[in-house]
Amino acid sequence: MIDPLSVFLMLLGAATPILFASLGELVAERAGVLNLGVEGMMICGALAGFAAAHASGSPALGFLAAAVGGTAISLIFAGLSQYLLTNQVATGLALTLFGLGLTAMFGKPYEGTKAPSMPMGPLGLNWMIWLGLIAVPLVWWFLNRSRAGLVLRAVGENHDAAHALGYPVRRIRVLAIAFGGAMAGLGGAYISIATVLQWTEGMTAGAGWIALAIVVFSRWDPRGALAGAWLFGGVTVLQLRLQAAGVSVPVQLLSMAPYLATILVLVLISAQQKFGRSAGGAAPGSLGRPFHALR
Amino acid sequence: MLRLEPRASASLGWQIATPVLAVLATMIAGGILFAALGFDPLAAIRTIFWDPLFGTAAGYSRPQLLVKAGPLILIACGLALGFRAGIWNIGAEGQYIIGGICGAAVALATYPNEGIWIFPAMIAAGALGGMAWGLIPALLRNWFGASEILVSLMLVYVAQRITAWMSFGPLKNPEGFGFPGSRNLQQYEPASNPELIAGTGLHWGVVAAGVALIATWFIVSRHILGFHIRTAGAAPRAARFAGVKPSWLVALCLGFSGALAGMAGLFEAAGPGGQITENFGSGYGFTAIIVAFLGRLHPVGILLGGLLLALTYIGGELAQLTMQMPAASVQVFQGMLLFFILGFDILTRFRIRRVR
Numbered sequence: 255m256i257d258p259l260s261v262f263l264m265l266l267g268a269a270t271p272i273l274f275a276s277l278g279e280l281v282a283e284r285a286g287v288l289n290l291g292v293e294g295m296m297i298c299g300a301l302a303g304f305a306a307a308h309a310s311g312s313p314a315l316g317f318l319a320a321a322v323g324g325t326a327i328s329l330i331f332a333g334l335s336q337y338l339l340t341n342q343v344a345t346g347l348a349l350t351l352f353g354l355g356l357t358a359m360f361g362k363p364y365e366g367t368k369a370p371s372m373p374m375g376p377l378g379l380n381w382m383i384w385l386g387l388i389a390v391p392l393v394w395w396f397l398n399r400s401r402a403g404l405v406l407r408a409v410g411e412n413h414d415a416a417h418a419l420g421y422p423v424r425r426i427r428v429l430a431i432a433f434g435g436a437m438a439g440l441g442g443a444y445i446s447i448a449t450v451l452q453w454t455e456g457m458t459a460g461a462g463w464i465a466l467a468i469v470v471f472s473r474w475d476p477r478g479a480l481a482g483a484w485l486f487g488g489v490t491v492l493q494l495r496l497q498a499a500g501v502s503v504p505v506q507l508l509s510m511a512p513y514l515a516t517i518l519v520l521v522l523i524s525a526q527q528k529f530g531r532s533a534g535g536a537a538p539g540s541l542g543r544p545f546h547a548l549r
Numbered sequence: 550m551l552r553l554e555p556r557a558s559a560s561l562g563w564q565i566a567t568p569v570l571a572v573l574a575t576m577i578a579g580g581i582l583f584a585a586l587g588f589d590p591l592a593a594i595r596t597i598f599w600d601p602l603f604g605t606a607a608g609y610s611r612p613q614l615l616v617k618a619g620p621l622i623l624i625a626c627g628l629a630l631g632f633r634a635g636i637w638n639i640g641a642e643g644q645y646i647i648g649g650i651c652g653a654a655v656a657l658a659t660y661p662n663e664g665i666w667i668f669p670a671m672i673a674a675g676a677l678g679g680m681a682w683g684l685i686p687a688l689l690r691n692w693f694g695a696s697e698i699l700v701s702l703m704l705v706y707v708a709q710r711i712t713a714w715m716s717f718g719p720l721k722n723p724e725g726f727g728f729p730g731s732r733n734l735q736q737y738e739p740a741s742n743p744e745l746i747a748g749t750g751l752h753w754g755v756v757a758a759g760v761a762l763i764a765t766w767f768i769v770s771r772h773i774l775g776f777h778i779r780t781a782g783a784a785p786r787a788a789r790f791a792g793v794k795p796s797w798l799v800a801l802c803l804g805f806s807g808a809l810a811g812m813a814g815l816f817e818a819a820g821p822g823g824q825i826t827e828n829f830g831s832g833y834g835f836t837a838i839i840v841a842f843l844g845r846l847h848p849v850g851i852l853l854g855g856l857l858l859a860l861t862y863i864g865g866e867l868a869q870l871t872m873q874m875p876a877a878s879v880q881v882f883q884g885m886l887l888f889f890i891l892g893f894d895i896l897t898r899f900r901i902r903r904v905r
Contacts, residue, residue: 330888334892339899347838348839348891351887352884354880354884355879355883359877460703463703467696467703504717504718510710513707513710514707516703517699517703520699521693521700524694524695527694528694
């Protein structure tokens with residue numbers, strides 16, 4: 255009844271928005287920044303991308319605009335959290351509320367219009383899926399093998415020490431936040447341009463929050479983010495297949511599955527960290543702490 | 550060059566001045582945004598902030614102030630306790646929805662019986678439902694160390710799907726001609742939450758909000774619990790030495806704020822909303838977070854903040870009607886307000902010095 259290969263191809267598509275957003279947030283968190291505004295940055299990317307793709311007829315330009323839009327709104331968070339030293343939890347939440355409102359307002363004219371079709375890449379998968387898969391080793395290499403990545407991790411582990419060594423803590427964090435914004439924007443645009451093919455208010459439907467949970471699940475390792483995104487994609491596809499197959503469970507209850515799965519995954523990974531003996535995979539030392547240099 | 554110098558203790562003057570500054574800055578930024586959208590900014594600001602209170606249609610809109618401020622204040626009171634302790638319940642929206650469903654379910658189960666016990670039973674069910682929903686993230690954090698931020702937020706999406714299911718399934722009105730949604734509780738007298746004094750908008754939910762304000766004031770400034778909460782927020786390690794059990798505090802704050810949010814949901818379902826529908830969750834749970842911050846987590850501030858944000862809802866609706874302003878502009882406004890509150894807060898914690 256369910257062909258495994260087609261399910262896997264669907265899974266790759268369903269996982270892509272989460273993969274982009276969680277890779278971006280992962281880099282920001284490795285720099286010590288907890289940006290809870292992923293949902294807001296994704297929805298801005300979804301609208302900016304859709305609008306640009308609709309106007310130009312080119313999905314590629316759409317994704318470019320999405321990355322710019324996601325970055326632009328992330329800079330509000332960067333300014334507040336890095337220069338005005340605001341609480342990161344509250345500021346991220348504000349970014350989400352603001353992004354959802356802003357897009358609902360400016361998105362009205364685009365309701366009911368269609369996105370241009372995505373060109374297919376190798377193996378019948380579109381280019382964004384490939385780009386997401388390529389981004390995993392690239393981010394891993396950057397964090398673990400490059401000098402810049404080492405500095406970024408130092409800033410995230412102990413910002414006072416990094417500052418004492420002369421690294422520009424704030425500038426590095428702003429760049430990491432901007433990268434997170436661009437990636438979240440791409441993830442959001444994937445939903446509007448490649449999955450749903452139209453714009454509706456609040457269409458990211460919690461994907462940004464799921465991406466945040468995937469970062470915890472990944473233990474701040476890009477390979478783990480890929481696994482988490484695939485797991486989430488699998489649950490989503492399975493749930494859709496069950497709906498299509500007409501299982502006697504109400505649709506509304508089936509559609510809870512991704513959120514419940516996220517909670518379950520979060521609990522399992524937290525429990526493993528709490529009770530397990532493995533030393534690695536802890537959160538970055540300075541995560542969520544504001545940095546203020548006295549000298 | 551400007552330099553930030555930390556203050557030894559937060560400045561009281563700035564603590565009072567910054568919310569006012571934030572509101573003014575939001576009005577200016579909002580005016581610029583409205584002008585960019587092609588509206589007359591001054592007319593827009595007047596329609597949102599002045600006309601609901603003193604305009605020609607004020608007779609209708611003034612009572613709405615309490616109707617909207619009631620749930621916001623009730624929820625924000627609970628959230629403020631947790632925020633002080635660094636416990637982030639951002640899923641009040643879900644607790645509100647579940648409280649509404651539980652309370653309404655009690656009413657629908659007793660329909661069409663009479664009895665003065667029905668409404669109190671509904672309040673209890675609403676509070677317990679919201680509390681249970683709030684305790685899920687608390688227990689998952691205490692037992693497994695799962696982030697209460699993410700779990701409570703995920704449970705909002707779960708709760709939204711439960712309302713959709715309830716309004717199409719178990720709680721659907723059997724005499725509703727097939728339309729989704731429960732019976733209208735306003736038409737079932739023992740279960741309804743009516744306006745207590747005509748023309749004021751005062752209902753039991755507003756009374757509860759008043760009680761909650763006094764209770765949180767007492768807890769925060771007069772009870773040892775408030776001291777524990779503040780210590781846990783300011784210095785978690787010191788709090789442990791002072792005998793505070795963090796896990797107990799997490800359960801208490803999330804359970805308490807969940808109960809208040811659940812009650813707010815019930816009062817809405819039995820009163821102004823009247824029924825459980827697919828879109829029962831109306832965003833009060835998220836807006837209440839802004840109320841808590843605008844009120845600087847203090848009861849007096851929460852009262853004023855709740856009234857102000859209620860005003861933006863009513864004014865936004867008015868602007869939508871009279872100026873054809875997009876409905877989401879209120880949301881944008883509220884989001885900007887939170888940005889400005891958080892941004893201006895730097896003035897209370899730091900002194901800005903000029904260095905050459």
